[in-house]
Amino acid sequence: xxxxxxxxxxxxxxxxxxxxxxxxxxxxxxxxxxxxxxxxxxxxxxxxxxxxxxxxxxxxxxxxxxxxxxxxxxxxxxxxxxxxxxxxxxxxxxxxxxxxxxxxxxxxxxxxxxxxxxxxxxxxxxxxxxxxxxxxxxxxxxxxxxxxxxxxxxxxxxxxxxxxxxxxxxxxxxxxxxxxxxxxxxxxxxxxxxxxxxxxxxxxxxxxxxxxxxxxxxxxxxxxxxxxxxxxxxxxxxxxxxxxxxxxxxxxxxxxxxxxxxxxxxxxxxxxxxxxxxxxxxxxxxxxxxxxxxxxxxxxxxxxxxxxxxxxxxxxxxxxxxxxxxxxxxxxxxxxxxxxxxxxxxxxxxxxxxxxxxxxxxxxxxxxxxxxxxxxxxxxxxxxxxxxxxxxxxxxxxxxxxxxxxxxxxxxxxxxxxxxxxxxxxxxxxxxxxxxxxxxxxxxxxxxxxxxxxxxxxxxxxxxxxxxxxxxxxxxxxxxxxxxxxxxxxxxxxxxxxxxxxxxxxxxxxxxxxxxxxxxxxxxxxxxxxxxxxxxxxxxxxxxxxxxxxxxxxxxxxxx
Numbered sequence: 417x418x419x420x421x422x423x424x425x426x427x428x429x430x431x432x433x434x435x436x437x438x439x440x441x442x443x444x445x446x447x448x449x450x451x452x453x454x455x456x457x458x459x460x461x462x463x464x465x466x467x468x469x470x471x472x473x474x475x476x477x478x479x480x481x482x483x484x485x486x487x488x489x490x491x492x493x494x495x496x497x498x499x500x501x502x503x504x505x506x507x508x509x510x511x512x513x514x515x516x517x518x519x520x521x522x523x524x525x526x527x528x529x530x531x532x533x534x535x536x537x538x539x540x541x542x543x544x545x546x547x548x549x550x551x552x553x554x555x556x557x558x559x560x561x562x563x564x565x566x567x568x569x570x571x572x573x574x575x576x577x578x579x580x581x582x583x584x585x586x587x588x589x590x591x592x593x594x595x596x597x598x599x600x601x602x603x604x605x606x607x608x609x610x611x612x613x614x615x616x617x618x619x620x621x622x623x624x625x626x627x628x629x630x631x632x633x634x635x636x637x638x639x640x641x642x643x644x645x646x647x648x649x650x651x652x653x654x655x656x657x658x659x660x661x662x663x664x665x666x667x668x669x670x671x672x673x674x675x676x677x678x679x680x681x682x683x684x685x686x687x688x689x690x691x692x693x694x695x696x697x698x699x700x701x702x703x704x705x706x707x708x709x710x711x712x713x714x715x716x717x718x719x720x721x722x723x724x725x726x727x728x729x730x731x732x733x734x735x736x737x738x739x740x741x742x743x744x745x746x747x748x749x750x751x752x753x754x755x756x757x758x759x760x761x762x763x764x765x766x767x768x769x770x771x772x773x774x775x776x777x778x779x780x781x782x783x784x785x786x787x788x789x790x791x792x793x794x795x796x797x798x799x800x801x802x803x804x805x806x807x808x809x810x811x812x813x814x815x816x817x818x819x820x821x822x823x824x825x826x827x828x829x830x831x832x833x834x835x836x837x838x839x840x841x842x843x844x845x846x847x848x849x850x851x852x853x854x855x856x857x858x859x860x861x862x863x864x865x866x867x868x869x870x871x872x873x874x875x876x877x878x879x880x881x882x883x884x885x886x887x888x889x890x891x892x893x894x895x896x897x898x899x900x901x902x903x904x905x906x907x908x909x910x911x912x913x914x915x916x917x918x919x920x921x922x923x924x925x926x927x928x929x930x931x932x933x934x935x936x937x938x939x940x941x942x943x944x945x946x947x948x949x950x951x952x953x954x955x956x957x958x959x960x961x962x963x964x965x966x967x968x969x970x971x972x973x974x975x976x
Contacts, residue, residue: 489513489570492656493665494563496577496672497718498734499617501557504577504672507718508565509547509659516541519548520566523555527562527574527975545652547715557582558737560971573665576974577672578616585737586920588616589967591671592795593914594678594842595623595879596664599634603663604931604940605880605914610666612916614970616736618671619917621842622678622748622797623882624717625654627693627709634883636935646699651712659716668718670973675717676730676744678797678843682709685810687752688773706749731776733783740919741789745780745796747771747812756809764814771798771815781825784837790952791919794839794872801850801874804857804901805893811844823854826871836952837872838924840917846884847913847928848876849906849948849957856903864902867956875926875948877915881934884910905957906946913942918964925949927963 486493491511498505510517522535533555538548548565555561558581565572581588591609609618627645630638640657641650658664667673679686682705684693690702699705710728714721722729731750734742751773756764763769772780784792798811800819812819826837839852851870855861862869878884889909897904911930918925927947933939947960 486660486662489567490565490572492659493669494565494572494575495668495718496563496575498674498720498732499578499580499672500734501580501582502555503551503553504555504561504579505549505718505720506552506563506575506577507547507549507668507716508572509545509656509716510540510567511546513546517546517567521548521550521552521563522566523552523561523563525559525561527576527972529562529564533561545656545712545715549715549718551720555579558585562974573669573976574974575669576971578971580616580735581737581739583737585739587967588736588740588919589614589964590917590919591615591618591914592621592840592842592875592877592917592926593618593880594621594797594877595845595882596658597623597626597634597879597882598637598658598661599626599628599630599632599639600879600883601634601636601881601912601934602937602939603661603667603880604934605663605912605942606661606667607663607940608929608931608942609914610663610670611973612966613670613973614967615671618667618673619742619795619840620673620675621795621840621877622676623680623842623879624675624677625651625658626680626882627651627654627683634881644693646705646708648708648711651709652715655712655716666976673718674734674742674744674795675719676746676795676797677713678748681713682706682749685755686749687754688749689754692755731779735789738789739921740791740793741783741787743780743783743787743792743794745772745776745794747797750776753815756814758809759807761809764809764816767817769815769817771812771818777818777821780822784825790836790921791924792837793917793919793924794837796839796841798843799841799848799850799874799876800839801848801852801903802856802901803904805896808844820854823852823871827854835955836924836950837955838917838950839872839874840915840926841874841876842879844876844884845879845882845912846876847878847906847908847911847915847930847945848874848904849926849946850874850876851903851905851955851957853903856901857899862903867954870903870955872955873924873948873950873957875915875917878908878911878913878928878930880914881912884908884912886910905948905959908945911945913945916963921952923949923951925960925964927960929963 492509495507518539520537523533538550560578563575629643641653645651645654683691730746753769800812852872853862853870913930916927928945929942930945932941947963948957949960
């Protein structure tokens with residue numbers, strides 16, 4: 417194995433490495449070994465007895481038979497995404513075709529398809545990897561629809577989607593998820609998401625696929641292709657593999673997805689001009705690799721495409737009546753400058769360095785300025801809150817000038833129009849609930865009890881399967897963070913899962929649900945871990961007693 421390959425492998429454990437660098441110093445400062453509770457992986461900020469009670473009540477997990485691999489024309493399932501009030505994107509892929517085909521589609525308000533609301537045909541061929549991606553329009557707002565595709569006498573699975581509301585909205589529910597390393601386990605989290613009938617949409621903030629070869633990062637399941645993805649065909653094969661996973665198929669079948677990429681849809685720790693896991697000498701020009709990754713992403717994900725020249729523009733806004741604007745950012749490839757080399761790298765203090773680019777920053781500020789929704793939910797990839805104990809230059813900590821400009825914009829808020837800002841984040845394979853403030857450790861700038869000085873809040877979702885830093889540091893961080901990072905209200909470094917985001921006029925709540933095991937087919941039991949909420953007008957997190965109750969009037973799931 418080459419030195420370059422060894423280096424890439426070590427950085428693929430970026431999160432674990434970020435924490436491990438300072439472990440010895442932390443133990444020396446904190447004294448002693450981690451407590452038994454920490455070794456059990458108890459969540460920071462939770463009462464140990466309460467956590468044990470929650471674990472005792474954990475349900476048994478999904479009991480279902482995946483059956484044999486799918487066959488026929490629609491082996492990769494169906495999907496929908498990017499809901500508007502009157503339209504939604506529908507998707508499928510025609511399997512095992514040699515030449516062009518015409519696929520018919522239809523949408524109904526009932527799973528029996530007694531009355532067809534809209535229908536049509538779509539021509540596909542090898543130039544788009546036989547994917548079908550279209551806008552179904554003429555729909556009613558805040559309505560659940562069912563859809564399916566036909567090729568000759570073959571009929572796809574029935575999909576279920578939901579349009580966005582207009583006008584006054586009482587309540588919305590989303591799932592936020594990220595980071596699904598196929599090689600690290602089974603997608604039980606997607607199955608549990610699929611079972612939630614009351615969701616308006618699933619917000620996936622990136623690392624939908626991973627580019628590595630088999631055995632390079634995780635060894636529970638093998639990849640196709642078995643080597644690292646570099647070419648267009650490589651990325652297409654990787655999406656084909658992912659979309660044959662029955663758990664992922666079911667999540668897409670039951671809910672519309674709102675997606676944006678992070679780094680592994682192209683290569684680890686990517687930026688606008690390259691990536692840590694890209695070697696031009698052996699893997700070609702970075703621009704060619706990004707173009708290949710972007711084309712496969714366009715083909716296989718159900719989002720509304722916007723191109724500027726040959727560049728894929730993923731930042732966009734989706735509106736959910738007067739309650740929520742989802743403001744989606746690309747913090748990864750659009751204009752990101754290269755990451756700094758570490759905490760002492762003087763480039764970090766360069767005020768011209770950017771994570772978003774001037775055009776995307778200007779666009780973001782205009783979205784926040786002009787929004788008439790009560791809640792502005794910024795959907796993005798990397799952790800925005802400061803983590804002073806371990807500098808992660810891949811996150812907003814590595815771009816402090818860009819973050820300060822955003823914080824200054826939020827602070828300059830004389831009319832209240834930009835209040836009630838929530839940030840949802842992935843990437844870091846762990847769970848965090850954070851107040852967002854300019855100076856977390858300065859009592860004159862921020863009061864962790866009252867929230868004075870907090871400008872927004874952040875919910876960070878763990879990975880569906882991707883591994884975090886491990887449970888050994890839980891106790892150490894519990895002792896250090898209250899004084900050195902009091903804006904961090906909750907964290908868990910090692911459990912996989914997702915966040916349920918529940919929004920109404922009075923508050924937004926983020927509730928973490930964690931999985932007990934992702935490495936066995938029989939795993940997948942989940943438990944409620946913790947919930948935190950911000951009341952309107954406060955931009956400050958307080959702990960909730962329990963997760964928000966599911967909707968009692970949820971529409972039926974699509975029949976299987």
